Amino acid sequence: MNKKTWSAMFLLSLLALWLLVACSKKESTNEEQGTSPSSEAKPAATSAPIDPATAAAVSGTVKFDGTAPKPSKIDMSQDPACKGTNTAETIVVDGGNLANVFVYVKDGLGDRTFDVPKDSTTIDQKGCQYHPHVLGVMTGQNIEIRNDDDTTHNIHPTPKDNREWNESQPPKAAALEKTFAREEVMLPVKCNQHPWMKMYLNVLKSPFFAVTGKDGKYEIKGLPPGDYTLAFIHEKLGEQDQKVTLAAKDSKTLDQTFKP
Amino acid sequence: MHLTPPPYNRAHHRFAVLVACATLLLIVAGALVTSNDAGLSVPDWPTSFGSLYKIPKLVGGVKFEHTHRMIAQFVGFLTIILAVWTWRVDPRRWMQYLGWAALGTVVAQGILGGLTVLFYLPPSISSAHAALAQTFFCIAVCIAVFTSHKWMREIPQTVIDQQRPRLFTLTFISILVLYVQLILGAMFRHHGIGWLPHVVNSVVVVFALGWTALRARSHYSHVEAIRTPRNIMLSLLIVQLCLGFLAFTTRVAWGHNAVQPELPMVISTVAHVAVGALLLATTVVLAVQVWRCVPASVAKPVSGMERKPMVA
Numbered sequence: 001m002n003k004k005t006w007s008a009m010f011l012l013s014l015l016a017l018w019l020l021v022a023c024s025k026k027e028s029t030n031e032e033q034g035t036s037p038s039s040e041a042k043p044a045a046t047s048a049p050i051d052p053a054t055a056a057a058v059s060g061t062v063k064f065d066g067t068a069p070k071p072s073k074i075d076m077s078q079d080p081a082c083k084g085t086n087t088a089e090t091i092v093v094d095g096g097n098l099a100n101v102f103v104y105v106k107d108g109l110g111d112r113t114f115d116v117p118k119d120s121t122t123i124d125q126k127g128c129q130y131h132p133h134v135l136g137v138m139t140g141q142n143i144e145i146r147n148d149d150d151t152t153h154n155i156h157p158t159p160k161d162n163r164e165w166n167e168s169q170p171p172k173a174a175a176l177e178k179t180f181a182r183e184e185v186m187l188p189v190k191c192n193q194h195p196w197m198k199m200y201l202n203v204l205k206s207p208f209f210a211v212t213g214k215d216g217k218y219e220i221k222g223l224p225p226g227d228y229t230l231a232f233i234h235e236k237l238g239e240q241d242q243k244v245t246l247a248a249k250d251s252k253t254l255d256q257t258f259k260p
Numbered sequence: 261m262h263l264t265p266p267p268y269n270r271a272h273h274r275f276a277v278l279v280a281c282a283t284l285l286l287i288v289a290g291a292l293v294t295s296n297d298a299g300l301s302v303p304d305w306p307t308s309f310g311s312l313y314k315i316p317k318l319v320g321g322v323k324f325e326h327t328h329r330m331i332a333q334f335v336g337f338l339t340i341i342l343a344v345w346t347w348r349v350d351p352r353r354w355m356q357y358l359g360w361a362a363l364g365t366v367v368a369q370g371i372l373g374g375l376t377v378l379f380y381l382p383p384s385i386s387s388a389h390a391a392l393a394q395t396f397f398c399i400a401v402c403i404a405v406f407t408s409h410k411w412m413r414e415i416p417q418t419v420i421d422q423q424r425p426r427l428f429t430l431t432f433i434s435i436l437v438l439y440v441q442l443i444l445g446a447m448f449r450h451h452g453i454g455w456l457p458h459v460v461n462s463v464v465v466v467f468a469l470g471w472t473a474l475r476a477r478s479h480y481s482h483v484e485a486i487r488t489p490r491n492i493m494l495s496l497l498i499v500q501l502c503l504g505f506l507a508f509t510t511r512v513a514w515g516h517n518a519v520q521p522e523l524p525m526v527i528s529t530v531a532h533v534a535v536g537a538l539l540l541a542t543t544v545v546l547a548v549q550v551w552r553c554v555p556a557s558v559a560k561p562v563s564g565m566e567r568k569p570m571v572a
Contacts, residue, residue: 072519079320151317152317154301154303167303168303168309192301193319193321193322194321195297195298195321195520195521198519236517
């Protein structure tokens with residue numbers, strides 16, 4: 001082969017590589033569209049409907065045993081538009097009560113299926129922090145992501161079981177609407193433009209979950225009578241499980257304590 | 261066979277030095293991206309926020325990522341000029357090939373950089389991007405050395421290597437272990453592996469480079485072309501070990517629970533990457549000089565300007 005043939009082959013290889021990259025980008029865009037609310041797979045019809053007359057509830061308080069670490073300071077100086085609370089939400093303790101613990105029914109629901117709520121749930125980017133810091137949604141439920149800051153954010157979930165995506169959202173842009181197809185707890189979501197911005201998304205097939213507030217309290221209502229395992233998960237302190245048996249119309253209290 | 265020495269072109273050499281310096285700056289910019297966890301702050305490629313030419317607001321992670329992209333474009337542009345210039349002015353065929361190799365490497369590096377963005381920083385691609393960056397830096401430094409006045413005009417002082425293993429073999433092993441170290445470090449930085457393999461291999465690096473430096477000093481300290489890179493290599497190795505310890509302390513020991521990259525961990529890790537690149541390039545230069553000045557005892561020594569590999 002002469003020099004011209006080699007040059008032509010090299011250029012063709014570069015072109016092919018560029019096309020490959022471009023196609024992969026298009027494919028990923030299509031996949032992303034596939035997870036949009038309009039085309040999401042609806043869950044199967046609800047099996048064995050829960051009788052509201054016999055539905056039980058479980059509630060309680062999650063405590064932190066020990067001296068709570070001082071909240072880490074966040075340095076937001078690299079973006080002048082960031083004027084939020086400059087403390088991290090890694091471990092939030094107020095009077096011994098632990099916030100941002102995700103509580104859900106881990107086991108005991110069998111093969112039951114549940115309708116996906118028609119209402120969207122919201123993630124708000126405000127003060128260069130995510131609100132809420134921990135969120136629970138059902139598979140296929142629409143999540144509306146807003147940007148209330150005067151700066152561009154990018155929303156980048158890093159899942160293990162769902163598809164990863166990374167999109168930027170300029171100030172005052174329309175809300176992004178996203179869904180997640182598979183169950184996954186403590187799915188990290190971050191902003192690569194503001195490295196301190198982090199939240200955790202929990203995607204479940206059942207609606208039986210809650211997140212503790214600043215008072216450490218949670219409540220899960222509407223459970224059919226049965227034996228359940230409740231999981232309490234904190235982003236730093238890990239997971240703890242408790243078993244509970246609920247009779248018809250029961251309203252049990254189940255507290256949990258985390259240690260540093 | 262008698263060949264006339266290639267003409268020395270000062271402007272060409274200075275331009276090659278400029279490319280090498282710009283590449284080091286690019287490596288620093290790339291390290292800043294990783295250290296500030298800003299790798300995906302610009303979510304698209306080859307465009308930046310949908311545009312090929314608009315400069316976005318340089319705040320937060322975008323400041324690091326987009327600056328890295330702009331410097332990369334600049335280095336790419338310089339490399340095109342260098343390759344064409346070398347092709348036009350340097351009669352040495354192998355130098356012309358080296359110029360094109362530099363261009364090919366920088367193109368491949370750009371594509372790898374784009375793939376890291378499109379595939380959300382997979383450790384394998386990101387590490388390949390980090391390793392190829394330093395390979396390109398070594399090529400740029402070599403071009404600068406090969407176009408220098410000393411290389412082209414001065415007759416090298418040659419000493420026959422009667423030791424075993426040969427000094428060239430030792431320098432080759434040093435480059436190899438440094439490459440392994442570079443890949444392990446990059447894999448750790450990009451969350452592909454833990455820190456232990458990188459730390460363990462640093463012992464191998466110290467042993468290999470230490471042996472090479474010792475041999476170079478004990479037998480060839482009178483050869484300036486070897487003494488200088490050997491001294492720089494040894495100094496950089498010591499600095500690099502200190503920086504490695506500092507990076508480990510700030511990033512792994514103190515910073516594992518940090519809510520964001522803190523200044524001490526950014527400075528120490530970026531310096532560790534930059535000095536690592538300099539160490540690798542210096543070791544490559546040492547290997548090249550050893551190959552030129554210390555032929556093996558089995559080979560018949562030839563005078564510098566007539567030595568076959570030196571001219572096309």
